[in-house]
Amino acid sequence: ENVHTEIVSDSITGSKAVAKEIADLIREKDAKGEKCVLGLATGSSPVKVYEELIRMHKEEELSFKNVITFNLDEYYPMKKEDIQSYWHFMHENLFNHVDIQPDNINIPDGTLAMDEIIDFGKNYEAKIEACGGLDLQILGIGRTGHIGFNEPGSTETSRTRIITLDHITRVDAAKDFFGIDNVPRKAITMGVGTILHAKRIILMAWGHGKAPIIKETVEGRISTTVPATYLQQHSNTTFVVDQEASSEL
Numbered sequence: 745e746n747v748h749t750e751i752v753s754d755s756i757t758g759s760k761a762v763a764k765e766i767a768d769l770i771r772e773k774d775a776k777g778e779k780c781v782l783g784l785a786t787g788s789s790p791v792k793v794y795e796e797l798i799r800m801h802k803e804e805e806l807s808f809k810n811v812i813t814f815n816l817d818e819y820y821p822m823k824k825e826d827i828q829s830y831w832h833f834m835h836e837n838l839f840n841h842v843d844i845q846p847d848n849i850n851i852p853d854g855t856l857a858m859d860e861i862i863d864f865g866k867n868y869e870a871k872i873e874a875c876g877g878l879d880l881q882i883l884g885i886g887r888t889g890h891i892g893f894n895e896p897g898s899t900e901t902s903r904t905r906i907i908t909l910d911h912i913t914r915v916d917a918a919k920d921f922f923g924i925d926n927v928p929r930k931a932i933t934m935g936v937g938t939i940l941h942a943k944r945i946i947l948m949a950w951g952h953g954k955a956p957i958i959k960e961t962v963e964g965r966i967s968t969t970v971p972a973t974y975l976q977q978h979s980n981t982t983f984v985v986d987q988e989a990s991s992e993l
């Protein structure tokens with residue numbers, strides 16, 4: 745068993761611990777004159793981590809000048825300025841409030857033409873590699889067991905590509921889009937293979953709703969049916985879960 749599960753009292757405590765690890769890594773890299781390459785996630789799970797990082801930037805001189813970020817995914821099609829875009833989410837919840845350089849922000853582009861996506865995926869992967877790989881990837885988890893938008897059927901070696909969203913995922917996103925009919929049917933996502941290449945991975949899950957999928961992910965057989973189970977094969981992954989999300993373990 746490679747996966748280490750850390751059960752915390754609540755999402756605030758867990759988020760602060762995750763933010764502390766990120767800040768320590770940024771500072772450690774800074775001291776060595778190195779860039780810190782972070783893989784970032786959207787959704788409600790990481791929001792409090794970003795709040796804590798913003799606080800540390802404002803009150804504790806945590807600088808993002810040497811941070812390079814790669815986001816996991818973006819809906820397709822999606823304009824940057826739409827309120828549901830992950831581009832918008834990341835700027836609202838983190839980037840607009842810290843000193844990151846805009847050139848160091850990488851988010852899959854939801855405005856590409858279909859026939860540009862294969863090259864986009866190759867370039868995204870190449871750029872991650874050129875930066876020395878992801879030092880730390882943070883993740884939430886969808887009820888289908890997706891990480892990023894790697895829905896059931898995604899293989900261990902999958903890379904950045906376009907995928908079709910699962911019906912359950914679209915149901916869960918419906919409130920953000922004022923109805924399921926407005927939820928995009930596709931997304932561009934890093935692959936399971938891209939994620940597994942990160943040197944360190946932290947997956948966060950809060951609340952009762954995540955308890956069944958956390959049980960399957962941590963204890964279930966590794967298979968494409970629950971793509972998050974592939975994390976069991978990664979040597980440096982921690983699941984930070986609150987009491988509720990851990991209640992079926």
Ligand code: GLP
Nearest residue numbers: 786787788789884885886892893
């Ligand atoms: C979306 C994102 C995932 C995220 C999941 C869970 O599908 N693409 O990266 O993990 O939602 O969202 P939440 O954190 O809001 O539960």
